[in-house]
Amino acid sequence: EVQLVESxxxxxxxxxxxxxxxxxxxxxxxxxxxSWVRQAPGKGLEWVSGINWNGDSTVxxxxxxxxxxxxxDNAKNSLYLQMNSLRxxxxxxxxxxxxSTTSCYSAxxxxxxxxxxxxxx
Amino acid sequence: QSxxxxxxxxxxxxxxxxxxxxxxxxSDVGGYNYVSWxxxxxxxxxxxxxxxxxxxxxxxxxxxSGSKSGNTASLTVSGLQAEDEADYYxxxxxxSNNVFGTxxxxxxx
Numbered sequence: 001e002v003q004l005v006e007s008x009x010x011x012x013x014x015x016x017x018x019x020x021x022x023x024x025x026x027x028x029x030x031x032x033x034x035s036w037v038r039q040a041p042g043k044g045l046e047w048v049s050g051i052n053w054n055g056d057s058t059v060x061x062x063x064x065x066x067x068x069x070x071x072x073d074n075a076k077n078s079l080y081l082q083m084n085s086l087r088x089x090x091x092x093x094x095x096x097x098x099x100s101t102t103s104c105y106s107a108x109x110x111x112x113x114x115x116x117x118x119x120x121x
Numbered sequence: 122q123s124x125x126x127x128x129x130x131x132x133x134x135x136x137x138x139x140x141x142x143x144x145x146x147x148s149d150v151g152g153y154n155y156v157s158w159x160x161x162x163x164x165x166x167x168x169x170x171x172x173x174x175x176x177x178x179x180x181x182x183x184x185x186s187g188s189k190s191g192n193t194a195s196l197t198v199s200g201l202q203a204e205d206e207a208d209y210y211x212x213x214x215x216x217s218n219n220v221f222g223t224x225x226x227x228x229x230x
Contacts, residue, residue: 047220
């Protein structure tokens with residue numbers, strides 16, 4: 001059974017940093033691209049970032065480009081999101097999701113339950 | 122990149138059909154056959170319902186179908202059931218990244 005479990009969320013002040021993690025199990029991790037998707041309270045889904053199977057290709061949404069960094073450790077079956085220069089508008093539930101192929105151009109076929117990030121002074 | 126445009130709400134009685142539109146541009150929906158649809162119940166993670174415009178993952182009922190014409194994709198739910206009441210989001214590859222739709226709340230009357 002595919003499982004994606006996010007961790008690392010919490011309350012942080014504007015301008016601060018946070019590192020999210022996603023532990024994957026139930027599939028061959030390095031066969032798939034991975035993504036982060038966020039959802040602000042009461043709002044819709046927003047694609048944040050994606051990484052291909054071996055980590056040598058990464059892409060970002062315009063709202064986080066230059067502030068967030070996605071990475072993966074295939075030996076640990078883990079996905080990460082380093083978030084710097086956080087803003088109030090980054091407050092959201094952050095979901096880890098598996099891409100259906102080695103890159104993330106197609107679909108997101110499995111999702112984690114998310115970890116909540118709150119940016120507030 | 123701008124979010125794809127979906128109607129805020131749609132509704133139908135049990136057994137009826139409902140169709141949700143998802144309008145983008147030639148740089149996303151119209152340019153690639155990589156449109157997907159997700160169902161989200163309150164407090165739950167999204168679930169993939171349709172990928173690559175019209176393909177259904179294993180386990181998704183054939184009441185769910187997808188199509189595309191030009192810059193607009195559509196999701197049709199036939200034979201509406203109470204459990205279909207949820208939020209639905211489209212998504213498309215946009216050349217270098219991906220973009221989601223604004224979301225549609227489907228109500229079963």
